[in-house]
Amino acid sequence: MISQETADHVREVVALWAELNALFAELHALGEKARDDESFNTPT
DSSP: OOOHHHHHHHHHHHHHHHHHHHHHHHHHHHHHHHHHHHHHHSOO
């Protein structure tokens, strides 16, 4: 059996990981949007 402290730590790490994933998803979406906006501004 794992200790309560270890279980709490694992939950904390999982929560942080999920938060990090959400931030990366947001960053990726912003990057995609910036790339799309940039394509309108490229001179032909």
